[in-house]
Amino acid sequence: MxxxxxxxxxxxxxxxxxxxxxxxxxxxxxxxxxxxxxxxxxxxxxxxxxxxxxxxxxxxxxxxxxxxxxxxxxxxxxxxxxxxxKQFKLDTPFLEYYRKMCADRLKTETKGNWGNWRSCLKYLETYCDEKTTFKDIDADFINGFKDFLNNVEKDTHKRTHKHESELFQPLSQNSKVSYFNKLRACINQAYEDRIIPINPLRGIEGFKAAETERMYLTLDEVKKLDQTPCKYAHLKNAFLFSCLTGLRKSDIEKLTWGDVHQEGDRTRIFFKQKKTGGQEYLDLTHKAESYMGTRGKDSDKVFSGFKYGSWALLELRRWVLAAGITKDITFHGARHCRLSFPLRMNGLRRLVS
Incomplete structure (x- = not known):
């Protein structure tokens, strides 16, 4: 009705x-x-x-x-x-996107950092699968990956059923920091690329880096190394040069004679730091200058043949032990040598453009 x-x-x-x-x-x-x-x-x-x-x-x-x-x-x-x-591309496959980021970074990252990107990919491939899209990337996914990294030696068995020898080993704290930061960079880039409308990282804390004790060389220990033969002369010269100047190994590797200038009785090197991009110059002591050897063409490398890698680290440790030094020294420790620090403070200047 x-x-x-x-x-x-x-x-x-x-x-x-x-x-x-x-x-x-x-x-x-x-x-x-x-x-x-x-x-x-x-x-x-x-x-x-x-x-x-x-x-x-x-x-x-x-x-x-x-x-x-x-x-x-x-x-x-x-x-x-x-x-x-609809403006976003949430259906984008997550692992495919991450792999592309790895490929792009091969051209720009250092070998070590790119290796961390690749290593993180192995863990992500175990944690999720090819069907995972950015629709699935939320706070639960991210926190789940943190838990996975914390318990990776247990979770790989449950997830992959691989042979015991192929299982992931427990990760160091700094490895967890590195791998989580790679995931963070990927998600942040996806947000910038308008793949996702909201960044799911908000409010999620990463891992805290482990505090590590740096090993330093004393003046007496540097003198011992100077007096001890090393299988590779360019490694010895480059390392002692870093002890006296504080230059990073990456800056020493690319240093050419064109960067070295004589100004009266003073030798000065101009360089652009690979890590910071800052343009700087450094006045050398006569001892530091002696490790550079005979001057070559402007385009020649000062420490020709020096390329730091696993073989160089091994030979460095052999040389350190031969000098009677039991500290766990890496090339990075040279620039933090107690001898180089005051010299850098006195000699290193940043160019102001």
Whole structure:
């Protein structure tokens, strides 16, 4: 019984439609009507001509997935989010995106840091899979990766069932810091690239770096090294030069004779720090100058043949032990030598442009 008025039916903004394909399967898609405009979203979900109970169950699951997406789109439209979320590419495969970042950084990063990017990839490939997209990258995913790094020797067994010799070993604290920072950089870049609308890292703390004790050489120990033969003369000269100047190994590797200038009785080197990019100059002592050897062409490397790597570290440690020094010394320790610090403070100047 009514008052003669008819109730206008509100048009459903999102409808699930079917399209029959040539092979007999049915493709599911959404018919979306919004702001007077119609568009279609093909879901890449298909119903087959089911005959067995298993095939019928698969069709039911596929249909349930399609209805869930339909409900999500309806809510997005009601909340005014549909046009906003469409601007982003949440379907981007996460591991594929991370691998591209690794490839791009091969040209710009140091060998060691790029190696950390590659190592982190191995852990990510174990933690998630190729189906993971940026839709899945949320706070739970990130905190889960932190837990995974903390318990990696246990989780790899549960996740991969690899042979015991292939399982990951427990990670050092600084490795956890490095790998989490690689994930952080990837997510931050995805946010900048408008892959994701909201950065899920907000409020999540990374790992804290472990405090490490740096080993220093005393003046007497540097004198011992100076008097002890080393298998590779360029390694010995470069290391002692770093002890006296505080230059990083990366700056020593690329130092050319064109960077070395004679000004009266003073020798000065001009260089651009590889790590900081700062343009600086350093006045050398006569002892530091003696480790550079005979001057070559401007384009020649001062320490020709010096290239720091695992072999150089091994030979450095052999040389240090031969000098009767039991400290665990790396090339990085040379620039923190107690002898080089006051010399750097007196001799190193940054050029102001």
């Amino acid at each position: 009514g008052n003669g008025k008819t109730t206008k039916k509100v048009k459903e903004p999102v409808r699930l439609r079917e399209k029959k394909l040539a092979n007999g399967n049915i493709s599911l898609y959404l018919d979306i009507y919004r702001d007077g405009k119609r568009e279609y979203e093909f879901l890449r979900l298909y119903l087959t001509n089911a005959k067995t109970p298993l095939e019928k169950k698969q069709n039911q699951e596929t249909l349930a997935t399609a209805l869930a997406i339909k409900s999500k789109r309806t809510i997005e439209i009601q909340n005014g989010e549909y046009g906003f979320t």
